[in-house]
Amino acid sequence: MVNVIIDGQKIQVPKNYTVLEAARSANIDIPTLCYLKGINEIGACRICVVEVKGARSLQAACVYPVSEGLEIRTNTPAVREARKVNLELILSNHDRKCLTCVRNRNCELQKLAEDLNVQNIRFEGETYRFPVDDFSPSIVRDPNKCVLCRRCVSVCKNIQTVSVIDAQERGFKTIVASAFNKPLSEVPCTMCGQCIVACPVGALREKDDVDRVWEMLSDETKHVVVQTAPAVRVALGEEFGMPIGTRVTGKMVAALRRIGFAKVFDTDTAADLTIMEEGTELLGRLKEGKNLPLITSCSPGWIKFCEHNYPEFLDNLSSCKSPHEMFGAIIKSYYAEKMGINPADIRVVSVMPCTAKKFESVRPELAATGTPDVDAVITTRELARMIKEAGIDFAALPDESFDNPFGDASGAGVIFGATGGVMEAALRTVAEILAGKPIDSIEYTAVRGVEGIKEAVVELPGRTIRAAVAHGLGNARKLLDRIKAGEAQYDFIEIMGCPGGCVTGGGQPIQPAKVRMDIDLKVARAKAIYDEDKSLPIRKSHENPFIKKLYEEFLGEPCGHKSHELLHTHYTKRTNY
Amino acid sequence: MNGQKCCTFVGTEEQAQKLKEVIEKHKNQKGALIPVLHEAQEIYGYLPLEVQKMISEGLNVPLTEIYGIVTFYTQFSLNPKGKYKISVCLGTACYVKGAGAIIDKIKEKIGIDVGECTEDGKFSLEATRCIGACGLAPVVTINDDVYGRLTVDDVEGILNKY
Numbered sequence: 086m087v088n089v090i091i092d093g094q095k096i097q098v099p100k101n102y103t104v105l106e107a108a109r110s111a112n113i114d115i116p117t118l119c120y121l122k123g124i125n126e127i128g129a130c131r132i133c134v135v136e137v138k139g140a141r142s143l144q145a146a147c148v149y150p151v152s153e154g155l156e157i158r159t160n161t162p163a164v165r166e167a168r169k170v171n172l173e174l175i176l177s178n179h180d181r182k183c184l185t186c187v188r189n190r191n192c193e194l195q196k197l198a199e200d201l202n203v204q205n206i207r208f209e210g211e212t213y214r215f216p217v218d219d220f221s222p223s224i225v226r227d228p229n230k231c232v233l234c235r236r237c238v239s240v241c242k243n244i245q246t247v248s249v250i251d252a253q254e255r256g257f258k259t260i261v262a263s264a265f266n267k268p269l270s271e272v273p274c275t276m277c278g279q280c281i282v283a284c285p286v287g288a289l290r291e292k293d294d295v296d297r298v299w300e301m302l303s304d305e306t307k308h309v310v311v312q313t314a315p316a317v318r319v320a321l322g323e324e325f326g327m328p329i330g331t332r333v334t335g336k337m338v339a340a341l342r343r344i345g346f347a348k349v350f351d352t353d354t355a356a357d358l359t360i361m362e363e364g365t366e367l368l369g370r371l372k373e374g375k376n377l378p379l380i381t382s383c384s385p386g387w388i389k390f391c392e393h394n395y396p397e398f399l400d401n402l403s404s405c406k407s408p409h410e411m412f413g414a415i416i417k418s419y420y421a422e423k424m425g426i427n428p429a430d431i432r433v434v435s436v437m438p439c440t441a442k443k444f445e446s447v448r449p450e451l452a453a454t455g456t457p458d459v460d461a462v463i464t465t466r467e468l469a470r471m472i473k474e475a476g477i478d479f480a481a482l483p484d485e486s487f488d489n490p491f492g493d494a495s496g497a498g499v500i501f502g503a504t505g506g507v508m509e510a511a512l513r514t515v516a517e518i519l520a521g522k523p524i525d526s527i528e529y530t531a532v533r534g535v536e537g538i539k540e541a542v543v544e545l546p547g548r549t550i551r552a553a554v555a556h557g558l559g560n561a562r563k564l565l566d567r568i569k570a571g572e573a574q575y576d577f578i579e580i581m582g583c584p585g586g587c588v589t590g591g592g593q594p595i596q597p598a599k600v601r602m603d604i605d606l607k608v609a610r611a612k613a614i615y616d617e618d619k620s621l622p623i624r625k626s627h628e629n630p631f632i633k634k635l636y637e638e639f640l641g642e643p644c645g646h647k648s649h650e651l652l653h654t655h656y657t658k659r660t661n662y
Numbered sequence: 663m664n665g666q667k668c669c670t671f672v673g674t675e676e677q678a679q680k681l682k683e684v685i686e687k688h689k690n691q692k693g694a695l696i697p698v699l700h701e702a703q704e705i706y707g708y709l710p711l712e713v714q715k716m717i718s719e720g721l722n723v724p725l726t727e728i729y730g731i732v733t734f735y736t737q738f739s740l741n742p743k744g745k746y747k748i749s750v751c752l753g754t755a756c757y758v759k760g761a762g763a764i765i766d767k768i769k770e771k772i773g774i775d776v777g778e779c780t781e782d783g784k785f786s787l788e789a790t791r792c793i794g795a796c797g798l799a800p801v802v803t804i805n806d807d808v809y810g811r812l813t814v815d816d817v818e819g820i821l822n823k824y
């Protein structure tokens with residue numbers, strides 16, 4: 086610990102703190118813009134300047150380390166003026182159309198203008214008009230709103246190790262873009278959307294599919310059903326001002342019904358189906374000793390990353406479609422038949438925490454019944470916008486339940502939303518198949534938690550399984566490189582494209598840097614996921630009665646002929662540039 | 663920038679071999695990228711996508727980063743120089759005497775923008791800072807030929823000489 090004095094207040098702080106962290110611990114607010122804890126700590130914007138006794142110029146608090154006896158002043162005329170000038174310079178060439186901006190009222194720049202009391206912009210910036218890149222099915226980039234903070238660059242380069250965006254050109258022409266200014270759809274972008282949730286402003290957003298969904302809903306000849314992923318229910322509340330980690334499952338279902346969907350289904354049920362298929366696939370591969378390790382395939386960001394960067398592992402990927410795609414195929418076959426509806430008249434909408442699922446849904450091979458398995462994917466954020474647009478008072482909604490027969494999911498399906506969840510769900514089922522009888526201890530806690538790479542040797546009846554879990558593509562890369570170098574061997578690997586898994590996916594509510602300084606979103610939202618698991622009566626996928634019925638009445642057996650037609654897929658090697 | 667006009671890239675086996683050697687030579691050095699880019703530009707005269715890709719793969723540096731560096735430093739060029747390299751001085755003296763209108767006229771005549779090269783590879787166009795011939799302002803050079811005290815009406819005649 087070291088002693089520092091901030092605005093006359095004597096405090097003790099850990100010696101690895103920055104001035105920004107020290108001030109926060111004394112409840113002194115230093116404004117920031119480019120800083121994002123653990124991701125972008127580069128001192129670029131100089132909004133956070135403070136006076137350091139003995140230093141000749143103002144210093145950036147977000148990168149200035151504390152030391153014994155350091156004296157800091159955060160609220161002097163020089164500090165206030167410098168912050169204002171820096172902000173006004175940024176604002177001078179900013180496309181200030183807040184009213185129609187996707188980040189209106191959730192924008193760090195807007196908030197800064199308010200907090201720093203900027204009422205007049207004294208500079209006239211040289212403005213360049215850049216074209217908006219909306220070629221990607223998932224991500225839209227509007228450089229005219231970019232403040233060049235580089236938070237997206239750091240996430241893409243350092244956390245995801247994808248590196249498809251960076252600062253290009255210089256001076257007034259500086260722009261964050263891809264090489265040769267190619268659209269994101271023409272570079273090896275994984276569509277993970279981590280850049281969007283890192284961006285402080287409206288320069289990055291999801292490709293909006295809300296209007297398409299409204300259109301489907303207003304077409305009376307169509308039977309429009311919706312499904313929601315597990316991670317959506319533990320984050321949607323944030324869009325309505327609720328604390329991070331609030332579970333709003335019941336209200337979410339009620340809202341979807343009021344929006345006008347004919348049926349509200351739970352993707353968790355399909356997650357149970359995925360486990361039946363993937364668990365069976367794993368047992369098969371273990372028996373034959375072929376294509377091991379088996380690597381999970383639920384995360385389309387990870388899949389695209391693998392197709393671009395690790396084509397040699399494509400045979401290791403599970404051939405299972407991701408849960409919502411499986412669900413789409415089942416809805417347009419089994420459900421259509423049961424309900425007597427022509428599959429061509431059904432529209433399946435998925436509400437996902439993920440932007441890569443938008444890209445996934447337009448993959449041509451994911452169309453088991455002739456039309457796409459899933460017709461539209463909207464993110465948690467887009468759902469919130471629909472709820473607001475429909476004039477629904479979310480907080481006042483009653484709790485309602487998902488529709489049957491697809492409503493009941495097991496806890497195993499729920500935990501898919503957190504890193505380690507798919508692995509744990511699969512182990513619950515595989516263990517019982519191997520044992521041939523029910524097993525009570527079902528919480529495989531070794532694979533939970535937020536470390537980047539988790540390893541566990543799991544003793545299953547008659548067989549040991551070497552398992553690994555990685556989340557975030559940088560960790561996936563590390564893990565795969567270790568395997569390639571012969572340094573590690575596994576039987577079963579779960580990989581999620583986003584750090585923290587789906588709960589912190591690229592389609593989730595965006596929390597500002599200030600909140601993320603104090604709260605680890607991964608932890609807070611994952612806790613809600615595990616609470617939901619605990620609360621459910623059925624916690625193993627193969628015990629889900631609907632799943633049993635589905636196999637009896639329709640599919641036959643896991644990984645059987647019909648499953649292969651409807652529930653499995655294949656992958657394509659993709660080039661880089 | 664994307665969609666710029668340019669002649670298509672044609673590299674020879676020999677050039678590719680040379681670049682490979684350069685990459686090999688610097689591969690395990692720290693800060694290898696800048697010297698490799700310099701040598702690559704010497705080999706090819708400019709740094710198009712194809713060349714940057716070879717460097718990206720060879721040095722295992724993301725293409726995005728390489729492109730960022732190439733566009734940041736003015737000494738690197740994304741476009742080939744034409745057989746005839748037109749440079750229009752946009753220094754203060756030339757600018758005041760109407761270099762802006764001259765460059766516009768040249769653009770119109772040969773149909774390319776600053777930093778580009780005509781599709782047949784004949785002309786390339788660039789804007790420069792003061793070249794120290796202010797007495798002749800406005801000044802245009804084409805390879806080693808210097809043209810001074812120009813008016814917009816002179817442009818066509820000069821271009822026709824090439």
Ligand code: SF4
Pocket residue numbers: 179180181182183184186187188189190192193194195230286287288
């Ligand atoms: S990015 Fe922020 S400041 Fe800029 S227009 Fe959008 S809401 Fe307004």
Ligand code: SF4
Pocket residue numbers: 224240241245247248249250269273274275276277278279280281
């Ligand atoms: S979506 Fe992911 S891969 Fe694509 S630019 Fe953003 S962070 Fe990078």
Ligand code: SF4
Pocket residue numbers: 230231232233234235236237238261280283284285286288289
């Ligand atoms: S796109 Fe957003 S995150 Fe990226 S540099 Fe611009 S403002 Fe920052």
Ligand code: FES
Pocket residue numbers: 116117118119120127128129130131132133134145146147148
């Ligand atoms: S320099 Fe500290 S927040 Fe940008």
Ligand code: FES
Pocket residue numbers: 751752753754755756757791792793794795796797799800801
């Ligand atoms: S300004 Fe053109 S030569 Fe000096």
